[in-house]
Amino acid sequence: MDVCEVSAGELRAALARREVSAAEVLEAVLDRADRLSEPLNPFAVRLDGRARAAAAGADLALARGTGGPLCGLPVTIKDSHYLAGVSAASGSRALVDFVPAQTSAAVERLEAAGAVIFAKTTTPEFCYFGITESPVNGRTSNPWDLGRTPGGSSGGAGAAVAAGLGPLALGGDGGGSIRIPAAFCGVVGFKPTFGLVPREPCSPGWKTLVSYGPLARSVDDARLALRERPFQVMDVSLFGHMGLKPDAAYAAVVDIARACHRFRGDLGILWHNDEVLRTARQKRWYAELIAAVTAPTRA
DSSP states (O other): OOTTTTTTTHHHHHHHHSSHHHEEEEEEEHHHHHHHHHHHHOOEEEOOHHHHOOOHHHHHHHHHOOOOOTTTTTEEEEEEEEETTTTTOOOOOOGGGOOOOOOOHHHHHHTTTTTTEEEEEEOOOGOOOOOOOOETTTOOOOBBTTTTTOOOOSHHHHHHHHTSSSEEEEEESSSTHHHHHHHHHTOOOOOOOTTTSSSSSOOSSSTTTOEEEEEEESHHHHHHHHHHHHTTTOOOTTHHHTOOHHHHHHHHHHHHHHHHHHTTTOOOOBOGGGGOOOSSHHHHHHHHHHHHHSOOOOO
């Protein structure tokens, strides 16, 4: 079994059966990354040491039978995504010294599910273009034809997944930034419904437009990423950004949750903005929201 080319689902099953260790999988991916990084240039930041520690922890969890749904899987995140203590330059010289103190909620949920984050992927400057080339990281190439672009702005993510550098990647999409690289690189990627995947803390740019979502080599793997807890979430603060007052925002979210629950009993509400939970009425509505989406599925 080539651990760099099998699907995320197959790899997770092999890890659970202890046919291969998370440490072995990571080393195979890092070795491949060493060989392919120069021609492809898909990574803004390598996190080898951090990833090795995470893989060791994943192996302990797998040995105890307590590993999460993504336990031991090598995953990349986009350079614009916040990871505490790691640069988030987004391809811009203006941000080369910017190191966030907090981690984006989506990234936290990836790691909580056992994902081993081993790199941050390249973007164009400020993630503003449909190709991936920046003054900080240079040009990222398409693994199918090095003379062509992988698209953008999640171009490094698309190139990495297509080249077998991790079966899953977390991208971001405002105007095609997951969909374009997925199309150019021959992988699966889509823009999830706005608010489905938690972003904050994050860059204030494109705050009411960008959605975070997965890139993968198969529909099943994208489904695995989206359905598991790292992605299954609704950001109830988005209504505030759209101009609704807190009372109206919570009423709208409860109505939407109840409507969705008729079709999806597994809808998860895992994140909220404490700043808008100010009144007893709002807290009651939030409790109703949680009850609405955690009750047994109705026919």
